[in-house]
Amino acid sequence: MLCFVALTVFSQDKIKVVSSASIFQDMAKNIGGDKITSESIVPIGGDPHTYTPKPSDVELVSSADLILINGLTFEGWITELIENSGTKAKVVLITEGVDPITSQKYHNASDPHAWMDASNGVKYVYNISAGLAAVDPKNALFYADNGAKYNSKIKKAHDYITNQIATIPKEQRILITSHDAFQYYGRAYDITLNAIMGISTESEAQSKDVQRVINAIKESKIPAVFIESTINPKMLQQIASDTGVKIGGELFADSVGDADSEAPTYIKMLTHNTDVIVNALTGTSVESTKIDHDNTSNNFWIYIALGAVMLLSLVFLVLKMNK
Numbered sequence: 001m002l003c004f005v006a007l008t009v010f011s012q013d014k015i016k017v018v019s020s021a022s023i024f025q026d027m028a029k030n031i032g033g034d035k036i037t038s039e040s041i042v043p044i045g046g047d048p049h050t051y052t053p054k055p056s057d058v059e060l061v062s063s064a065d066l067i068l069i070n071g072l073t074f075e076g077w078i079t080e081l082i083e084n085s086g087t088k089a090k091v092v093l094i095t096e097g098v099d100p101i102t103s104q105k106y107h108n109a110s111d112p113h114a115w116m117d118a119s120n121g122v123k124y125v126y127n128i129s130a131g132l133a134a135v136d137p138k139n140a141l142f143y144a145d146n147g148a149k150y151n152s153k154i155k156k157a158h159d160y161i162t163n164q165i166a167t168i169p170k171e172q173r174i175l176i177t178s179h180d181a182f183q184y185y186g187r188a189y190d191i192t193l194n195a196i197m198g199i200s201t202e203s204e205a206q207s208k209d210v211q212r213v214i215n216a217i218k219e220s221k222i223p224a225v226f227i228e229s230t231i232n233p234k235m236l237q238q239i240a241s242d243t244g245v246k247i248g249g250e251l252f253a254d255s256v257g258d259a260d261s262e263a264p265t266y267i268k269m270l271t272h273n274t275d276v277i278v279n280a281l282t283g284t285s286v287e288s289t290k291i292d293h294d295n296t297s298n299n300f301w302i303y304i305a306l307g308a309v310m311l312l313s314l315v316f317l318v319l320k321m322n323k
């Protein structure tokens with residue numbers, strides 16, 4: 001009993017942080033450490049664009065100290081949820097300071113997926129640290145320090161992604177996905193995007209969108225397209241089989257993966273996506289026989305071939321002389 005009371009008091013001491021989505025829940029956990037509890041409204045694997053809040057979410061939000069939202073039309077349902085809950089929590093817009101990409105499809109709508117560029121992730125971390133410091137000023141230094149440490153890891157991930165994407169030959173650097181979640185990623189890491197659905201998954205894909213993607217695959221001769229962890233892969237699988245390209249793998253855009261997946265955290269989500277993209281787009285199944293003179297592995301095979309020809313000539317010569 002005493003133990004239970006102690007535990008209750010202990011957890012009440014912690015700042016209760018509620019995020020709209022699992023990516024931000026992970027960010028908050030990294031900054032707040034043991035001074036907070038970190039929860040997400042949309043569960044791992046759920047689609048934050050189309051989520052319908054449950055009665056238990058009202059309770060979760062009403063008991064929060066700090067609520068983290070992305071904004072930029074990501075979680076349109078959250079304003080009503082916050083209002084209905086009557087919460088006293090501080091609400092922080094964690095995309096503050098991000099340079100938003102405007103949707104090409106919907107006028108006056110911003111693309112919400114800013115976290116896909118790790119340099120924006122750094123800004124999210126500043127905003128979350130500041131939000132935590134505002135609700136818990138006595139631990140402000142702790143949050144600032146943890147935030148700085150976490151940001152140095154995010155910056156490392158940013159450099160890793162930049163270097164990895166640069167290894168994909170420019171003409172194959174085209175990323176085809178289910179929904180348009182990679183515009184910030186594409187802008188930051190120099191990869192061209194094409195998706196069946198727009199920046200939200202709310203509206204169904206049109207047949208003209210499917211045709212546009214099929215044309216792009218045929219024109220570019222890319223070897224692979226990519227499914228997403230929060231979206232039904234059926235349509236993309238159909239396109240892949242119709243065009244004879246492979247599914248390059250599963251990408252994580254709007255949610256981190258389960259604890260036992262390869263993308264259980266924000267940072268791992270970005271680096272895992274990058275590894276999947278690089279592996280599939282540099283795949284040997286491409287019908288490209290162009291020789292890149294800067295490519296040492298190509299040079300290696302040229303030397304092997306030359307060596308083999310010389311050896312065969314030598315054998316031929318020796319045989320002829322022995323006759």
Ligand SMILES: [Zn+2]
Nearest residue numbers: 181199200254
């Ligand atoms: Zn999305």
